[in-house]
């Protein structure tokens with residue numbers, strides 16, 4: 001019986017690499033370095049990355065802070081109206097503490113994000129354009145203060161995008177943005 005494939009003749013494993021192949025390897029290598037530089041440059045100078053400050057915080061202490069905020073805020077039928085430009089949101093299984101909240105379009109708010117129990121995902125998007133969204137991770141023990149301005153009035157949906165347990169898919173909240 002003969003082998004299904006005949007080995008090539010001669011000492012094929014010892015031939016010099018074709019020049020064109022070397023050139024393409026060089027181009028691919030140089031391009032990968034460009035892409036790598038682009039990525040770190042975009043992280044540093046791009047305007048698309050979440051910013052803000054983060055602090056270590058005990059989850060219980062964060063929860064207390066959210067309760068204090070809610071006590072200082074006004075309750076309306078639509079939701080909580082924050083007393084100033086600081087908005088506190090607590091992620092918990094399976095709810096967003098502090099939502100719904102009523103905000104004014106065009107005002108910059110400091111959105112404080114923290115979790116009481118496990119890691120959650122804060123995914124926010126306008127009702128009419130579901131493809132337009134930002135996703136942030138929320139961790140217990142960490143308070144993330146993200147400045148946000150809503151240019152357009154409307155309803156913004158918040159869903160949890162990090163699997164956090166049985167009720168994960170019901171973890172939903174809203175932000176109501178009104179004309180100032």
Ligand code: CUA
Nearest residue numbers: 160162164168
């Ligand atoms: Cu919270 Cu999934």
